[in-house]
Amino acid sequence: MSALTESPAWRALQAHRREIDALHLRELFAQDAGRGQRLSLEAADIRLDYSRQRLTDRSLDLLLDLARSRQVEAGIAAMFAGDTINPTENRAALHVALRNFGADGRPEWPLAVQGRPVMDDIAAVLARLQAFSEAVRGGRWRGYSERPIRDVVNIGIGGSDLGPRLVCEALAPPAGSGLRAHFVANVDPDELDRVLAGLKPASTLFIVTSKTFTTAETLANARAARAWLLESFGDEQAVARHFVAVTTNLDAAATFGIPTESCFGFWDWVGGRYSLWSAVGLSIALALGMDAFRELLAGAHAMDRHFRDAPLAQNLPVLLALLGIWNVNFLSLPTQVVVPYSQVLRHFPGWLQQLEMESNGKAVDRDGNPVDYATAPVVWGDVGTNAQHAFFQLLHQGPQPQPVDFILPLSGRHDERERQRVANCLAQAEALMRGKTAGEVRAELTARGLAGVELETAIPHRVFPGNRPSSLLLMPELSPATLGALLALYEHKVYVQSLVWNICAFDQWGVELGKQLAGRMQAGLDGPADADLPALLERLRAAG
Numbered sequence: 001m002s003a004l005t006e007s008p009a010w011r012a013l014q015a016h017r018r019e020i021d022a023l024h025l026r027e028l029f030a031q032d033a034g035r036g037q038r039l040s041l042e043a044a045d046i047r048l049d050y051s052r053q054r055l056t057d058r059s060l061d062l063l064l065d066l067a068r069s070r071q072v073e074a075g076i077a078a079m080f081a082g083d084t085i086n087p088t089e090n091r092a093a094l095h096v097a098l099r100n101f102g103a104d105g106r107p108e109w110p111l112a113v114q115g116r117p118v119m120d121d122i123a124a125v126l127a128r129l130q131a132f133s134e135a136v137r138g139g140r141w142r143g144y145s146e147r148p149i150r151d152v153v154n155i156g157i158g159g160s161d162l163g164p165r166l167v168c169e170a171l172a173p174p175a176g177s178g179l180r181a182h183f184v185a186n187v188d189p190d191e192l193d194r195v196l197a198g199l200k201p202a203s204t205l206f207i208v209t210s211k212t213f214t215t216a217e218t219l220a221n222a223r224a225a226r227a228w229l230l231e232s233f234g235d236e237q238a239v240a241r242h243f244v245a246v247t248t249n250l251d252a253a254a255t256f257g258i259p260t261e262s263c264f265g266f267w268d269w270v271g272g273r274y275s276l277w278s279a280v281g282l283s284i285a286l287a288l289g290m291d292a293f294r295e296l297l298a299g300a301h302a303m304d305r306h307f308r309d310a311p312l313a314q315n316l317p318v319l320l321a322l323l324g325i326w327n328v329n330f331l332s333l334p335t336q337v338v339v340p341y342s343q344v345l346r347h348f349p350g351w352l353q354q355l356e357m358e359s360n361g362k363a364v365d366r367d368g369n370p371v372d373y374a375t376a377p378v379v380w381g382d383v384g385t386n387a388q389h390a391f392f393q394l395l396h397q398g399p400q401p402q403p404v405d406f407i408l409p410l411s412g413r414h415d416e417r418e419r420q421r422v423a424n425c426l427a428q429a430e431a432l433m434r435g436k437t438a439g440e441v442r443a444e445l446t447a448r449g450l451a452g453v454e455l456e457t458a459i460p461h462r463v464f465p466g467n468r469p470s471s472l473l474l475m476p477e478l479s480p481a482t483l484g485a486l487l488a489l490y491e492h493k494v495y496v497q498s499l500v501w502n503i504c505a506f507d508q509w510g511v512e513l514g515k516q517l518a519g520r521m522q523a524g525l526d527g528p529a530d531a532d533l534p535a536l537l538e539r540l541r542a543a544g
Helices: 008-019 025-031 057-069 072-080 095-099 119-137 162-170 189-197 216-233 236-242 250-256 279-288 290-309 316-330 348-360 392-397 416-434 438-447 452-462 480-501 509-526 536-543
Strands: 040-043 046-049 151-155 180-184 204-209 243-246 335-340 378-381 404-409 470-475
Touching: 008 057, 008 316, 025 416, 040 290, 040 316, 046 316, 046 480, 057 072, 057 316, 057 480, 072 290, 072 480, 095 119, 095 290, 095 480, 119 279, 119 290, 151 216, 151 279, 162 180, 162 279, 162 348, 162 480, 180 189, 180 279, 189 216, 204 216, 204 236, 204 279, 216 236, 216 243, 236 243, 243 250, 243 279, 279 290, 290 316, 290 480, 316 335, 316 480, 335 348, 348 378, 348 480, 392 416, 404 416, 416 470, 438 452, 470 480
Parallel strands: 151 180, 151 204, 204 243, 335 378, 335 404, 404 470
Antiparallel strands: 040 046, 046 470
C-alpha cells in the first residue's frame, strides 16, 4: 500500500463513503432547503454550484483534511515561487508568470524561476507580439506581393494547437471583420488541404508553432504549406514574408526560411499544454487583437490571484479538484464528462482532455513508485444541447453514473433559443440529480390512461435512478476575461489533484514512445523494412 492510501485522511474518507452510500441527492436537498445556495462558490466571475455532487458537509471537511495532509498549500506556494515542481525534467512550471500583470499593465508579483527574475523577459515578448500583431492587422506587414494579410494559419499540434484554437473560435469576431484564423494540427493531409482550399497565397500568413522546431507532424504540415506557397510565387524569398515561427530553435527556423526577427520564443518552464498564454498565443493576438489577448491574460491572472491567496475551503480550483478526487477515488467513477452549453466552446472538451489526461494520466508517483489508486479520469464530452441527443441517454439511465461539469455562459440575449439553451442546461443537471421514481412514473402513466400489463411493462423503462453527480459553472458572459479565468481554473484544478496524488503533472513521457515507434514505422514504409516491424508493413508498402 502507498503512503497516500495508508494515510489517516484517506482511510477516513473511505469509511465516510460507506456511511453515506445509501444517501440520495433528493434526500439531501429535502433535508437542506439552502443546499443549492450554500454549496456554491464564486471567483473571477465564475460561479461554481456543486450542490448536486454526492457529498455532505462532512465529506467536504474530510476532503479538505486530505488536501492539508498532502500539503496542497505548500505546493501552491512552490508553483508561484518558481520552484522545481516538474522533477522528471528538473524544471519549474511557472505559466502563471505569463499573465502576471495588474490593471496598470505592470507585473503584480516579482516572479522568478529558480531565483532568476522572468517578468522583464515576458514583457519584452508581449511587446513584440503587440508590435507584430498590430502591424499585420493594420496592413503595415504585407505579403511578398505587397498585399495585406487576410488569413492566418497556425500550424502546431497538442498544446501548440488546442488552446489557441479554442480561444480563437470561442471569441471570434463577426464574420467579415478582422483576420480569419485557421488551425492545422493533424498530419493527415486532408486537414491542411481543406484549409488551403479556401485561401490565397498572397494574403496568407503561416505560424509554425514548435518550441524545438522538430515536431514531426508540425514540420510535415509546414513543409507542405511552404510548397503550396512556392507553387504560387516560385521564389524562396517569399517564405520570409508569409511564415513566422514560435520557437526557440532559431537555426532550424532560418534553414526553413524564417529569419530570426520573425521568430517568437518562450521558455522551458512553459509546458506545451500551458503555453497559450505565451507567444504560442500569437494566433490569438492576430485574430482577436492584442487588447483581447491582454484581457484573456487578465482573466487568468484574476483566477491565479484567487488560487494563490484564498484559503483552501474557499478556493475554487482546490474545491473543483477535491470534487474530482471524491468522484474518482471514493465513488469509483472513472470518467469525467464536460458539457459546455455554448457552441463556440466546442473545442473546450478537447483542450481539457489534453490538460487532464496528459498531465495526470500517470501510473507512478513523483518518486517513481507505482500508484495503487486511480489518477486522471477519462475526460469526454460535447456541446449542449447537441449532446442531449447523443450520449445523455447513457448519463441518465446507464448502469454507472458519469460525473458531469456543465458550463453555462450567459449571453444577455432574451430570445426563444437563448431561453431554451439555459433551460436545457439547468433541467439536465436537475434531472441527473433528482431522477424519476417508479411511483412517479406510475402516477404519470396512470393519468394518461395506462393500466394493467401495459402499465407494468412500461414503468421500468421510464424510471431514472437520479443521484448522478454534476457541477454547474456559471459565467455572466463569455468574454476574453471570463474565458481566461475558466481555463486557469481547470489548469489549477489539475495541479492540485497532482499534489494529492503525488504525481508530476508537467511531463508527458507516454507521448514520446509513440513518436519513436512512428519514426521506425515510417522508415519501414520508405525503405527496407526492419525485421522486427509488423508483417502488415509489407502490405502497406505494396499498397503504396
